[in-house]
Each structure stands twice: as structure tokens, then as C-alpha cells.
Amino acid sequence: MTKHLEIRLSGSGGQGLLLSARILAQAFASEGASVSQSQSYEPTSRGGLSRADLVIDGVRPDFPLAEKLDYLLVLHQCAAGASDEIINDDMTALIDSELVTEPPAGKFKVKALPLTRTAREIGNVRIANIVALGALAGLSRMIDRERLEDTVRKGVPPKFLDLNLEALEAGYRLAEESRDN
Amino acid sequence: MNEISADSFDINEYLRLELFPHFLCPGCGHGMAMRAMLWAVAELGIDKDNLAIVSGIGCSGRMGAYVDANTFHVTHGRPLAFATGLKLARPDLTVIVITGDGDSLAIGGNHLIHACRRNLDITCLMLNNEIYGMTGGQVSPTTTLTRFTTTTPYGNYEPAFDACRLAEAAGASFVGREATLQVPTLKNLIREGIEHKGFSFLEVISDCTEIYGRKNALGNSPEMVLSQKSKMRPESYGGLMSNKVDQPFRPNPFQTGVLARNERQEYGELCRRHIAAKQQAE
Amino acid sequence: MSKQRLQNIPGNHACALGAVAAGCRFYAGYPITPSSEVAERMSAELPKVGGMFVQMEDEIASMGAVIGASMGGVKAMTATSGPGFSLKQENLGYAAQAEIPCVIINVMRGGPSTGMPTRPAQGDIMQARWGTHGDHPIIVVAPDSVAEIYSETIRAFALSERLRVPVVVLYDEVVGHLIETVDLQPAPEEQLASRKWAEGPREGFLPYRADADMVPPFPRPGDGFRTHTTGLTHDENGFPTQAHERVEAVIGRLLGKLDRHKELIESYEAVGCEDAEVIVTAIGISARAAKKAVATARKNGIKAGLFRPITLWPFPEEAFRKLSAGASAVVVPEMNAGQLALELERFAPGKVSALTRYDGEHIDPSQILKRIEEVLS
Numbered sequence: 125m126t127k128h129l130e131i132r133l134s135g136s137g138g139q140g141l142l143l144s145a146r147i148l149a150q151a152f153a154s155e156g157a158s159v160s161q162s163q164s165y166e167p168t169s170r171g172g173l174s175r176a177d178l179v180i181d182g183v184r185p186d187f188p189l190a191e192k193l194d195y196l197l198v199l200h201q202c203a204a205g206a207s208d209e210i211i212n213d214d215m216t217a218l219i220d221s222e223l224v225t226e227p228p229a230g231k232f233k234v235k236a237l238p239l240t241r242t243a244r245e246i247g248n249v250r251i252a253n254i255v256a257l258g259a260l261a262g263l264s265r266m267i268d269r270e271r272l273e274d275t276v277r278k279g280v281p282p283k284f285l286d287l288n289l290e291a292l293e294a295g296y297r298l299a300e301e302s303r304d305n
Numbered sequence: 306m307n308e309i310s311a312d313s314f315d316i317n318e319y320l321r322l323e324l325f326p327h328f329l330c331p332g333c334g335h336g337m338a339m340r341a342m343l344w345a346v347a348e349l350g351i352d353k354d355n356l357a358i359v360s361g362i363g364c365s366g367r368m369g370a371y372v373d374a375n376t377f378h379v380t381h382g383r384p385l386a387f388a389t390g391l392k393l394a395r396p397d398l399t400v401i402v403i404t405g406d407g408d409s410l411a412i413g414g415n416h417l418i419h420a421c422r423r424n425l426d427i428t429c430l431m432l433n434n435e436i437y438g439m440t441g442g443q444v445s446p447t448t449t450l451t452r453f454t455t456t457t458p459y460g461n462y463e464p465a466f467d468a469c470r471l472a473e474a475a476g477a478s479f480v481g482r483e484a485t486l487q488v489p490t491l492k493n494l495i496r497e498g499i500e501h502k503g504f505s506f507l508e509v510i511s512d513c514t515e516i517y518g519r520k521n522a523l524g525n526s527p528e529m530v531l532s533q534k535s536k537m538r539p540e541s542y543g544g545l546m547s548n549k550v551d552q553p554f555r556p557n558p559f560q561t562g563v564l565a566r567n568e569r570q571e572y573g574e575l576c577r578r579h580i581a582a583k584q585q586a587e
Numbered sequence: 588m589s590k591q592r593l594q595n596i597p598g599n600h601a602c603a604l605g606a607v608a609a610g611c612r613f614y615a616g617y618p619i620t621p622s623s624e625v626a627e628r629m630s631a632e633l634p635k636v637g638g639m640f641v642q643m644e645d646e647i648a649s650m651g652a653v654i655g656a657s658m659g660g661v662k663a664m665t666a667t668s669g670p671g672f673s674l675k676q677e678n679l680g681y682a683a684q685a686e687i688p689c690v691i692i693n694v695m696r697g698g699p700s701t702g703m704p705t706r707p708a709q710g711d712i713m714q715a716r717w718g719t720h721g722d723h724p725i726i727v728v729a730p731d732s733v734a735e736i737y738s739e740t741i742r743a744f745a746l747s748e749r750l751r752v753p754v755v756v757l758y759d760e761v762v763g764h765l766i767e768t769v770d771l772q773p774a775p776e777e778q779l780a781s782r783k784w785a786e787g788p789r790e791g792f793l794p795y796r797a798d799a800d801m802v803p804p805f806p807r808p809g810d811g812f813r814t815h816t817t818g819l820t821h822d823e824n825g826f827p828t829q830a831h832e833r834v835e836a837v838i839g840r841l842l843g844k845l846d847r848h849k850e851l852i853e854s855y856e857a858v859g860c861e862d863a864e865v866i867v868t869a870i871g872i873s874a875r876a877a878k879k880a881v882a883t884a885r886k887n888g889i890k891a892g893l894f895r896p897i898t899l900w901p902f903p904e905e906a907f908r909k910l911s912a913g914a915s916a917v918v919v920p921e922m923n924a925g926q927l928a929l930e931l932e933r934f935a936p937g938k939v940s941a942l943t944r945y946d947g948e949h950i951d952p953s954q955i956l957k958r959i960e961e962v963l964s
Contacts, residue, residue: 146766149595153768159595161766165705184732186878187952188765321815324826354811359655370815370826375808377658378817379651380681386648390655390663391808393639394613398659398808416651419644576639583634 126157126182129266130190132207133256134175135199135220137165140253143279145176148257151267151275152180160188173206180266195264197256198224199239218260220252235263237298243291251291258295263303269296309348311489319343319353321373328367330438332518332526334511337485338432339368341509342401344488345496357398359388361413363439364513365405365432382413385420388427396573399499402429407437410446410466421475421504425572428498428505431468434513442516453520468508473565478503480565484510484533490561497563503571510559592770598736598763599666601771602692602756603628605740606664608774610781611690612638613663615652617645617671620704621760622694625666646674650691654678657687658816660807662744662781666692668760669711670701672718679753680719681818686751686795686803686841688782690743693755694763695871695922697947706947707760709871709922712930715755716900722838724845726852727755727900729870733767739897742854745778750848751802757899759922761872761949785812793823795837801844845901853906854897859885860910863892865959866917868907868931870899872949873920880955891959904934911935916962918942920950 131148133141142163149159160179165172177190193210198219204226211217213231221236237259243252254276261272273292280288320343329335346356353374360369362381369376375398379387384402392400409417409431420427436454437443444454444461447468451460473480479501483491491509498505510533512518514526523529596604602625606614614629630640639656643649649665656663667675672693682689697703698710711718715727726746730739736758743754785792785804794814797803806812819827820834828834845852858881860866865884867877874895884891894910896903911917917935919928920942928941942958944950 146595149766153593153595156593158768159766160768161595162761163764184734184767186882187875188732188767189761189872189875189949191951191953353813355809357808370817374813376813376815377655378815378819379654380678380818383647383651383678386643386651387655387658389641389643389648390613390615390652390657391659392655393641393652394656394661394663395659395808415644416648419648576641580634580637580639584637587635 126152126155126180128185129178129180129195130193130210131178131180131195131266132175132190132193132210133197133199134173134203134206135197136202137172137174139174139199140250141174141199142176144253144257145178147275147279148267148272149178150279151272152178154271154275155268158182158184160185162189173202175203175206195260195266196228197260198228199252199256201225204228216263218256218263220256235302237302239295239298242294242298246287246290246294248287251287254288254291255295255298258292259299260295262296262299307348307350309344314344314347316340316343319346319373320371324371327371329364330515332512332514333364334434334485334509334513334530335364335368335432337488338430338491338509338511339371341485341488341491342430342495343372344492345499348492348496349499351399351499355398357391357395357400358403359384359391359400360403361405361408363405363408363437364434365403366408368403382408382411383416384408385413385416385427385429389420389423389425392425392427393573393576396426396577400427401499402427404429404431406431406433406435406447406468407445410468410471417472418475421472421477421506423572424476424478424503424569426502426504428495429507430495431506431508432511433468433508434511434517436513436517438513438516442520452517454517469506469564472506476569477506477565478567478569479505479563481505481563482508482510482559482561484561485512486530486533494563501566503569593768594771595766595768596733597624597766598733598758599624599694600628601733601737601769602666602740603632604771605737606690606744607632607636607638608737608771609662609741609744610774610779611662611664611744612636613653613656613661614638614640614665615643615649615656615663616665616667617643617649619646619668619671621696621763622666622668622692624763625692625694646671647677650675650678653689654682654687657689658808660805662688662748664690664692666694668694668696668704669698672711672714676719679725680721680723682753683719683723683725684818684820684841685816687816688747688751689753690740690747691753691755692740693757695757695759697945703947705760707872707922707949708945708947709759709873710926710945711757712870712899712921712923712926715757722842724752724841725755725900726750726752726845726898727757728854728897729757729899730897731758731762731871731874731895733762733765734769734771735897736762737769737771741774741778745780746852748780748782749802749851750844751782751805752845757870759871765872785810789813794825795821796823797840797844801840801847849901852898852901853903855903855906856893856895856897857906857910858893859890860892860894860914862890863914864890864916865962866892866894866911866914867920867955867959868894868896868917868927869920870896870927873922876950876952877920877955879952880959883952883956884959889959889963902930907931908934911938914938916940918955918958918962920955920958922950
């Protein structure tokens, strides 16, 4: 039976977090889980706080919105203070070590990884969302890796597939390396 | 299509006689406009079962009820919006919209320009009496400068629309104007409008004798109708209508006949082609 | 659930898919946040099934075109949000008066006026019932999940066609944009029927003479009935009347037909109401929060129940009265200043505790749980 999980991917508008959330949601759904995804966005298409929440469960939950996070991704400083009501000591936060200078405060586990820098090294800063997805999945082992890769394969345009798979791989590597530390 | 002489056209075949006498004022031009419209329908041999009349609110809007067809008397200013849905859903119907100057140029102005732009196969008859007759005679977007109405007690100082130029500029593929004086000429224009594949905008100068005529001492009904002719002088028009919009509409002359004809894609056809292409691709 | 059919889609897409499954073949609309995804999905889906999509010049025209298409005999729909819903009220009243079936989706955002376009609210509960002028019949359904948006949109068409009445599908921005894993089934056969078409002799046909079920058969243009349709108060023959004794009869039927079909229209979800000391009543995302709060309260030994109107208007009054009779309090969480609470006060006088919020944020289960505990202490 699927475990109840609450995940938030947050950052700045235009960082591609909604796409990462959609891929992750799709991967969970393909496992037979019930996924509830919600998002908040500013009226403009670029910039400003952007976040996507996933509530994963075996059956459709009574309440589909996040209340107590298990995982929080912060990809930009503007999102660091946006989750105060649902962060808690039991969760894990993954933050971008370069773009988030003041991480959210709390007794929870914090992993600061160079997600954006890694994306830049791969050759495209806009792929940081997928690096982050790989890192989060690697750290948490919340989803089967092959299933996630398969979902990326089905969900992104062929033209960008190699780049996306490389970014996902890089994210997993960052997670592994940080585990060794 | 076969010509029907004035004598042999039997309007009763197209009327809901049980509703008569009608409610229009004695001398109102709308009855003549209705005769011209039904005469055109008869000449075109349109089956009454497949004729839909959509009208708005106002004196013009009430006309539809007297026609023995599928008649829809809708909300103020919206007949073109309703007709757009009806014609798209039922391209097999001949759809005629009857509207007035207030209905189509004031409250319904937005619908008019977009109907012109889309070019759906609808014939729109705008009966222009320069006044809100049904509500007792208020100023309208086509009221001539200096004229008296119940809301211009010291004379109208607002410039008027030239509805035909508006329709043409907005993309109507057939635009024409006639007066109620010459019913056969008006009938011919309406017939051409219905035959035209696309949006036809037809302005009909249709006098309000009871309120507008009286308030402005324009004479009795026959006198008003006759002055339509003496002041029309279509040959004097070179197309510089813009100079005339801000001037008193009458006794200034106005242009009649077919004023614009553009061959454009009919909107319903475009829609159906779009759908067919998508269905083929599926 | 078959995994092949499982999909993650937002409420607004489920709405469009529900409409198409219900046989909707005409959509007219105007872009407005947070409902635009309904129009976008309809523009993609309708051509595939031979349906017409048209983006009109404004909200008023959209509603007019929808009614126009339905007057032609085609199932038709539009979608909007508060500001657009206000503009649609004029023609919505026409549909009620002339008895033209149509479905209107209203995805609620913060108001009044332009308000908060991207933030959720539930402030149109009363407007959905009383937005257009004059006494008029209207049905409003209020789904609370993506799956239910799909099934209620289908039911909205069924009710609208069956009863010749406009039906509003009312949900908030949260549910409209919420993505859930759903397994969409084809529309149930019994909900696919079109309106009852007029048949029999054309001579002397009275378009507004109702059958015993208080619903008149619909004369399809082209079938030879050549009837008159008007927004003026009209007699059975379709023509205007102001004779008071006729008006009483025809408006009486118009208002009475929903009462006659109450059983068909009414729908609600009741959880643990029988022995409940406190009942929570809510719609949309507030109902989802209520569901969790009630379940938590039960775990904590509190006798709490949930009464959720799925048909919001006419409100399932009898069921609510019966189920709430034994409770000492009714908690009403809603994202407005207390619209539903005001209505419930009529059925459970003195017991209602409104939990309101109108800052553009949803209500959390924990807030409802706290209020449940407070009203019992």
C-alpha cells in the first residue's frame, strides 16, 4: 500500500517546478497511487513565488492539499519563507546551495546541494528543475528510479530528452555524493 | 428565385394573423420593412419551417412575433449573439436578425462589430428610426443633430453613427441601405442580402411618425415618407460620408443601395472545415 | 480501477471531458481566470467529435450564443468566473424564462469586482441562486473533487435537458486547478438523453403547454412547429401576456417544476450524521477539509458528521433538517462572509456556527476541528 506523502516543490516562476511536479505525479500515478497536485502562482507567467504540492496516498485523500510536509524543495530564495505553516521537524528540505542564501529555519533535516550550478555545468540552467527532481528522488527514494526515468522519457519532447535524462542522472549523483559526506 | 409582383404577393401566408391587429403605431415604417422582408423570403422560396427570425428589444424586436416562422425574441442588444449560436448549431436554417438602432448600435454595438468580423451567414436588418420608440422616445446613436427627443429636450448635440460605414469597416461582406418608401427596392436589397453567403448588414430607414415625427414637426406619416425620397439623392454621393455624420441626418441626403460587397470566407464554413480536418486527423 | 484509464488531470479539464461525454456539442465562452482551462480543453476536444467551439466577443455574447445553439436543439455550455458570471446573469434569466436548456460553469475566485483572479473563494453561492432578476428556477451543483466535477457536469446536462432549466456547475479555484488521479467512465446511459422533443400535430400546438411532469416538450426548429420564443412573460402559446390570472399559472409552473422533480435533482453526501452532535456542512474545497476534520474528530471520540450538498440549489432541505435534527451545532466552513450559513440558519435556527474566510486562502481541516471542539465545549 502506498504511503501517505506530502511534497512541495517551490521556487521562482519560470524555474519549471510545475513540470517537475507533473512528472513526479505521473510517476506515482503509474504506480497505482492516488495523486493530488495543487499549485499556487502569481498572475504573471514569469518571476514571483511559484509552488506545486503533491499529496500521495493509496486512495483519494479526504483533503487534497498539503498540511504537514515530508519533503520540501526550495529552488529560489523567494520561496524560502513561503511554507512556514506546513514545515515541521520530521521533514527533509532540499535547497539550492547557490540561490538560497537564507534557508527556512527549523529542526528538520536540510540538504543544500548545487542544483542550479550542476544544471549550468550540464549546459542549461533551465534544467535545474530536473536536477532537483533527481536529487530529491535520490535522497528520499520515494519513487522507483526506473519508473521516474520512464516517466521523463514519456513526458518530455524528444528534442530535450537526452538533456533531461542527463539532468536527472546528475541529480541522483548529487544525492549519492551527499549521502557519502 | 422567381419574381413575385406586388399584386400577387400574398403576405398573409407569412403572418400569424391570429395576433392581429399588430401593436405598431399607425404610420410606423416597420410594417413596410416587414412586408419587404417577407416578400423577399417568398421570392427566394424559403420554407417557413426553416426560417428563423431572431430579434432584440424595442419596436423592431416585436416584429418577429408576427411572422409565421421559428421566431426568437431575445434580450436587448443580443440578437446577433443568439443568432451566432443558432446559425452555427443549425446551418440548415435561414437566420434573419431584426434589430433597431438602439439595439444594435448602443447596447449591442459590440456584438454587431464582431458579427461583421466573423462573417457568419446571417442577414441583419437594422430598422433605423433614430429613436428609442418602445421606451417613449429617447435619443439614440443615430438621432440627427438638433432633433428633439424626450432626453434631448433642447435638441440633440451628440454626433450620430453611420451604421453602414461601421459595418463595412468591421468586415461585413455585404452592406446596404434603403428606405421604407420604396418597398420593391428594399425587397430587392433584402433578397440580395439573404442570398449573399456571409454576414449581410442592411440598414432600413424606417420612420417613427408617432413620437419622432411629432416631436420634430416632420409632418404626418405620408409626408415623412415622401421626404425620404426627396432628400435621398443617391447620385450625389461620392463616398465621403465622414463629412456628413456630424451633420443633421435629414434633410441631409444619404446614400442607398448596395454600399459594400466583399468576397470573404463564410465563418460557418471555416468552422466546419476546421472540424472536418480535425476529425480526419483523428 | 484499471491503470490504463488512470490519468492526472485538473478539475477544469475534467469539466470539459464531462461535457463532451454528456453530448455537449457547442461551447461559447470568453477567457477568464481561473476558468480558462475549460475553454482551452473544449477547443481541443469539440472538433474531434464534430462539435463547435467559438470564443465570443464578451461574456454576454457567450451566454447568448449558448442559448442560441440550444434553441437550435444542440447541447451547449459556457464557463466563467465571478466577473463574467455577473455579466451572464441577463441571458441566464432568459434561459430560465424561455426554458432553454444550458450549462454554465462558474469557477469561483476572490471578489467583489475584479477581486483576486488567481485566488480561490466561494463567494458566489447566493449569486448562483439569485443572480438574475425576478423569481426564477435554477439548479446549482457543487462538486468537491476532480472526479465529481466530471460526473456532476454530466449530471448538469441531464438535469438541464430533462427539466429545461439552466444548470450551474459551481466550484472554487482550488478544485478547478486541483489535479487528481481519476478513472473517467463514459456517461451513464440514463444521463445522456436530450430534452423531450415535441411531436404530433403541428396545428394548434402550444409550445409551453406542459405535460403532466410540468415540462413542455421542445419544438425543434425545422420540425414544422414554427413557434415563438420570448423572454417576455408568455402564455402557453408562447406569446406575451400580462393577464394576471395567466401569469400566475405560467410562472407558477415555471417555479413549481423543480419542486415536482426534487427527488431527481437532489443529491448530497452524509457521513456519520445519524448520531452526530455536531454536523459540518460545506461545499468544494471547504467540504474536503471538513471531511478530514470530521474523520479526525471521530477518531478523537467526538460525534461529528458531514452533510455535503452536491446539489446546492435547490438546497436538500428535508434531508438536512432530518439529519441535523439531533445535532446541537452545525459548523459551516466557507470561503465567504457567511452565505451558506445564512441559508442553513433557516433550517437549524440557533445552531449554526459560521467559519468564514475571505482572504484568498482555503480553510484547513485543523481550523474546522478546532471549531468543532469549541462548539461542543
